[in-house]
Amino acid sequence: MTLDFKMWYTLSLLIIMSILLIFDIIELEVLFFSILLLLLMGKIITLEEAFAGFSNVGMLTIALLFVIAGALSNTGMLKQISPIILGKENTRISHTLLRLLFPVSIISAFINNTPVVAMFIPTIRAWTEKHHYAPSKYLIPLSYGAILGGMCTLIGTSTNLIIHGLMIDYGMEGLGFFEISKIGIPVTILGILFMSFLGHRLLPNRKEPLIELGEHTREFVIELKVTQEYENIGKTIENAGLRRLKGLFLFQIERNGRRIAPAKPDEKILLDDRLFFTGIPKTILELQKIPGLQLTKDSHFNLKQYDSAEIRTFECVVSRGSPLVGKTVRDSDFRSKYEAVIIAIHRHGERIAKKIGDIGLRPGDTLLLLAGKNFYKRWYHSKDFYLIAVAETLPSKPQWRGYVSLGVFFMMIILTVANILPLLSAAGLGVIILVLTRTANAGEARRTIDWRVLIIIAMSLGIANAVKQSGLADVLAHIIVRIGDHLGVLGVLASIYFFTSIYTLVITNNAAAAMLFPIAVSAASAINVDQRGFAIAIMIAASASFATPISYQTNLMVYSPGGYRFRDYLMIGAPLQLGIGAIAIALIYCFYF
Known part of the structure; x- marks a missing residue:
């Protein structure tokens, strides 16, 4: 099969784009927009084809899910379960990871994994600081657990929704809500077991230094009264976890008119004690929301459940x-x-x-x-x-609005699973309810949407159209078929899977899925097999990106908080990515061919 001008032109642009991505020379959205313009100038695609991604069902659904997930996070509904999940001190790392990763994967199956990881990062860091553990042992597993859980349902990751939208665009039936569960659940269980019992041993033991309060920090003083709701009454300051707080220092206790200063670690906390802390603004705002530590009674606001929008x-x-x-x-x-x-x-x-x-x-x-x-x-x-x-404002909402956000979330799932409404319509209805009840006002809804992610997704769909329209998809599919042809369908399927998996190491997973989808469809057509299995292979391969920090957004999110280096991802991520790939290919082959 010979390459004409359109194929060579498109292939050249894709190679240039990949090189620029590897060396991180240009911002991703600027690069994608430039490639789209060059494709338009070369008359590879029309203007409508270039920007058709902005009306893609998957992309629009992702935008709405950002709002719903943001409401769940801002109302504190997700944060309430964190202490239950992480457990107590002196628990083995394996047990803690099992307690953490199974719930995280379940939550990520129904909520986009980006806000789930964003919610758990500060919780895990606070927990590790309190118990003097290394956050580096927990944050990469957190990202991986969220990625794995996202592969279990249609709405688990944005990649699933992108492939769902592309399948509809290509005339296929869209994915069912739990269609990929038969592949995602076994893969998730095995991945979690690997991280809990072996993977964490490959991670560094880097502890984050505490913020030292001193002459170079602005220390605010806050006074909090201990009420009956405080769960640590009768415990020492050390055992209550108030001794080594990041950015906070308990320097004095006032009890029955008597000052206890300095407040020693073995001093017990009693009912009606007044605790004097000094700290930075953000940590003070978090501290005063602890149940049982009361700032004041006769204020204009409910300081535990105020609406941060107002x-x-x-x-x-x-x-x-x-x-x-x-x-x-x-x-x-x-x-x-x-x-x-x-x-x-x-x-x-x-x-x-x-x-x-x-x-x-x-x-x-x-x-x-x-x-x-x-x-x-x-x-x-x-x-x-x-x-x-x-000043920096922490998200806060009255408790009843948390229940509204939870109700909207379950309503969306029920309407979708029962085939009463398509996912896009169910999510849209949910967002309308959130805005009408002021659980999320219009401004908050706009802020919770990651517009950069949506723009990148939409433009990558335009580049995917060029790969198809230029005929390059058929050529690359033919090459992949020849590579795996001696092993039949299984060989071609494995070639598609690992080609996608490798490409996600240098490009975002959503962009890789969009660009390689037409190649997978062409490969399936070339060997006369069901295109559905190949589409799902692209989806799983693009999501199961563990080997580099840039391959998945949640990997990048934990990079700095965990104090990681590039090789840390390679050490644990590469064997996990290979193992998950082998299992996923076998399951897809069993279920679809």
Whole structure:
């Protein structure tokens, strides 16, 4: 089979694109857009074919699932199960990984794995810091477990949805919700067992240093009262996990009017104790949401369940001419005048050891506040403050909205599994309910969507159209068929699978799946077998990307938090990728040929 101009032109662009991706010379979206433009200029595809990916069913479904997953994460529904999953201290790594990875894979089967990993990263880091474990032993397995779980259902990964959309575009019947479970579940179980009993031994033991509070950090002081809801009453500071907190330090306890300072590790925490912490803003915001540690009772807000879409975090610097100067927080009537709650106070060069209400305010004091979203506009030009800045805000929602997000999630699954609505329609209905109930407002919905991922997916579908229209798909399919032909269908299937698997090492898995799909379809047609099995092989191969940090988005997400190096992924990921590939090929062959 000879190559004409269109084939050579398209092949040349694909080779150039792959080289630029390997050496990370150009941003991915810029590179894909440039390749699309060159394909248009070469008249390989039409304008409609180049940008048809933006109306692809799979791509649109991914956008809607980002919103639903974001609502589950922002309302705290996912975070509530984390302490139950990770268990207690002094548990063997193998047991902890089993406890972690099976639930993570189950959750990832129904929620896009990117937000699942994003939710668990801070939870695992906090747990490892509390118990002095190395996060490097847990974060790569977290990513891999989420990837494996995503291969069990239609909505588990964006790759599944891309292939689902392409199958429909090519005139095939779309995937059933649990169609790939017969392949994904056995593969997931074996992958988790490998990581739990062998894989973690191949990972480094790198512990993250604690953030040291000192002269180079801004220390805010917060006072919290111990109530009956606190689960660690009667335990020592050490056993309660309050001794080695990242970015926080418990420096004083006030008990019945008596100050205990410094607060020693063996000091017990009793009911009605007032705990004085110093720390950075983000960790203080997380600390005050712990059940049983109460900031204040008579505030305008429910500080445990406020809506972060309406209530924001601000840092304000008290000015020299402010009416607050010389008054205590209690006497200033701060909450009534400013409709805001002081969570913590920073004073340069001094660690304040008084109750928040008894602190006399001075010029230059920085107040960490919770206030309505209009606080900035109302007080920005006021002489009461030198400066007002929006601080880092942690996602927070009232508990009932968490139940709404959970209800929407299960409604979407039921409507899809029961064939009442297509997945796209069910997800769209779910997003409408979330917005109408203000569980996720329009702004939050836009922020939870990873627009970069969607743009890359849509443009990669355009490049895939060029691979098909130029005839290059048929040529490459013919080469792959010749490579595996001596082993029959199994050989061709294995060639397609491992060709895809290798390509995901240098390009994102969604782009690889989109570009290689037409080649797989052509290969199946060339040997006169069902195209469905080859489509699923592409989907599994593109998802099962473990050997490099750039091969899958969740791998890249854990790279810095785990302190990993490139070779760490290669050590555990390469054998896992090969093993998963062999098992998946055998299962696909048994079920589809």
